[in-house]
Amino acid sequence: MDDQGSSVMSIRGNQVHSMDGSSLELELETFQRQVTLRFLELAAVGNDDLLSLAWMRKLLDIFILCQDELRMIFFNHRAQVMKPPMDRIVSDFFERCVKALDLCNAVRDGIEQIKQCQRLLEIVLCALDQKRIIGEGQCRRAKKALADLANCMFDDKESSAYMALRNRSFGRNTTIKDLYQIHNQNSNYQHRSVGHFRSLSWSVSRNWSAAKQLQAIGNSLCPPKSNDLVATNGLAMPVYTMSSVLLFVMWALVAAIPCQDRRLQLHILIPRQFPWSAPLLSLHERIMEDSKKKERKNACGLLREIQQIEKCARVINELVDTLQFPLAEEKGEEVRQRVQDLSHVLEALKDGLDPLERQVREVFHVIVRGRVGT
Numbered sequence: 001m002d003d004q005g006s007s008v009m010s011i012r013g014n015q016v017h018s019m020d021g022s023s024l025e026l027e028l029e030t031f032q033r034q035v036t037l038r039f040l041e042l043a044a045v046g047n048d049d050l051l052s053l054a055w056m057r058k059l060l061d062i063f064i065l066c067q068d069e070l071r072m073i074f075f076n077h078r079a080q081v082m083k084p085p086m087d088r089i090v091s092d093f094f095e096r097c098v099k100a101l102d103l104c105n106a107v108r109d110g111i112e113q114i115k116q117c118q119r120l121l122e123i124v125l126c127a128l129d130q131k132r133i134i135g136e137g138q139c140r141r142a143k144k145a146l147a148d149l150a151n152c153m154f155d156d157k158e159s160s161a162y163m164a165l166r167n168r169s170f171g172r173n174t175t176i177k178d179l180y181q182i183h184n185q186n187s188n189y190q191h192r193s194v195g196h197f198r199s200l201s202w203s204v205s206r207n208w209s210a211a212k213q214l215q216a217i218g219n220s221l222c223p224p225k226s227n228d229l230v231a232t233n234g235l236a237m238p239v240y241t242m243s244s245v246l247l248f249v250m251w252a253l254v255a256a257i258p259c260q261d262r263r264l265q266l267h268i269l270i271p272r273q274f275p276w277s278a279p280l281l282s283l284h285e286r287i288m289e290d291s292k293k294k295e296r297k298n299a300c301g302l303l304r305e306i307q308q309i310e311k312c313a314r315v316i317n318e319l320v321d322t323l324q325f326p327l328a329e330e331k332g333e334e335v336r337q338r339v340q341d342l343s344h345v346l347e348a349l350k351d352g353l354d355p356l357e358r359q360v361r362e363v364f365h366v367i368v369r370g371r372v373g374t
Helices: 003-043 053-076 086-127 136-152 160-170 176-183 187-191 194-199 210-218 226-231 236-256 277-291 304-322 329-373
Strands: none
Touching (some): 003 053, 003 236, 003 277, 053 236, 086 236, 086 304, 086 329, 136 304, 210 236, 226 236, 236 277, 304 329
């Protein structure tokens, strides 16, 4: 080939390389912008909506979208992804993702525990149904369900002192000891209690810890060094971004949903120079502040609907303690009002729990697909 032909080929090669570089730069900028906009929208909600079922579903939607977009970036630039040091960076990211799979399983167990609480509330609702005459038998049935609900709202491993403290929220007039005396009157009923159910439900071992799993995901998570950014043409940055998103999403799930050993004192250290870091860190701070509130410190989960369950259980338990039969008209009206409040809580649980469980399952499969497809 003559010199002129060689020059033409060289120019064309440089043009293709330039076009590839421009395409990659645009993809990376778009990814960072989308992550920022999505977390800004998440952070814009008020405290009453934060950690609600609807908010959690939106959080998981964002994770799935971001994960799929990162996977597409990997696919479009797979030749660079396979080269050092990008291959090491991607491998580290997938190691963090694998650790998140156990958390997905534990969260699904936690959702099942909330569903058990939902079923117990349905027993209370049926027992105090406003369409029928409420007698002492219905009242005893409601109190049995409340006793099981009290047992469902804390972990087996907690001490008896903690259990007593935790369950005072169900009523000032009736202690947890009183509730258990009612609960233990029927040994066959006790055998089917939520404690028995819960002991069979875990997908993880009994000494497994959600807190330690979160720490493992966050270990050595730091922004890419300048030489890694140069060597990877910037591809290291979306991997760091997605690793941070993964850590926050898993931490928020553990904060909201009952999990085994769900201590929340996890430091998420993200430099504020990244545009998406401000809303993410703001959400982390708000959730931590919520967990420190007196009425939330010993909660089995910070999900808003769990708070509503506890409130309903406390109010109804206090009301049932004051009932005298035959029921006065004024008390009957109060029971009807509390039952209506309870029905609203149950409706929110019915509408939100199954979709959330499906999304957790989808997060699991998205992580697996990302690992297999790269």
